[in-house]
Amino acid sequence: MENKFETAIELFDAANAKDPNKEIWNGKEYPKEVLYGMRMSEKLAIFAPDASLAVKLAVRCQHICRWEVPRDSYEMNRIGYLTWRRGLYKFHAQKASEILEKVGYDQIVIDGVKFLLQKKQxxxxxxxxxxxxxxxxxxxxxxxxxxxxxxxxxxxxxxxxxxxxxxxxxxxxxxxxxxxxxxxxxxxxxxxx
Structure with a gap:
């Protein structure tokens, strides 16, 4: 199980490493979404160290490949923003589930991560x-x-x-x-x- 988790994190980060947007943090350049995923995992580890597996996976891939769906591909108003966000929830859930399937997680874990990424309930x-x-x-x-x-x-x-x-x-x-x-x-x- 530990190996699967580490492999999933590596694959999430590898997908996010393709982000053309860069951010400097502590003197080092990162692809923006790789840095975001690291920050999410680190914050979860402090805030709720005994979080479930699904949450630990979801925080790392919460913005997976976000740059592929730019904000300006939707109308630049409130309705456009909300439509973009809802579309992103499904997009991130799909990207994450493809990686989790490849790693060998069962449908229960995959569905749990998808549920979280879509901000249900x-x-x-x-x-x-x-x-x-x-x-x-x-x-x-x-x-x-x-x-x-x-x-x-x-x-x-x-x-x-x-x-x-x-x-x-x-x-x-x-x-x-x-x-x-x-x-x-x-x-x-x-x-x-």
Whole structure:
């Protein structure tokens, strides 16, 4: 089982290594989605170290090959954004299931990962909620500062409030302990007041 898991992670990372988008982290260049997958796995290991196998697999491939479905291939409005997101859920689930089948996982594991990647029963299913918490924590910890440079304060407050609504109480408590910049702390304070 351990070997299968490691092989799946290697194959997820190999697929994401084709990402043409790059990001520098601690002086090293990474394909963007490889770095995202690593951050997701690391955050899960701290936040919920005894997570199920399906969650551990889903966090690593949550954005698998995302660049293949660019945002601008859909209308640049709210409806286009939501349609893009729903399409991505199915796209990621399909990509992940192909890799998991190749590795030799049974249908129960594959279906569990697909269920999670499609964000089914958010707020009702503990595993889907755990995945969503990790997504939100990784966003707040690693992407919020750069994100905040692109938008008005009003828009950022709205984004933080929407992110916060998706999270569990445990996720909220963990998020409040993240090492935010002074600007980010101020924005969070305004969004959560």
């Amino acid at each position: 958010l707020k009702k299913n503990a595993q889907t909620q755990l995945l969503e918490d990790v997504i939100c924590l990784v966003f707040l910890d690693f992407y919020f500062v750069n994100f905040s440079e692109k938008y008005t304060e009003e828009k950022l407050i709205d984004i933080v409030q929407k992110t916060w609504k998706k999270m569990s109480d445990k996720g909220h408590q963990f998020a409040l302990k993240l090492n935010f910049s002074e600007n980010s702390k101020e924005l969070l304070g305004k969004a959560l007041s």
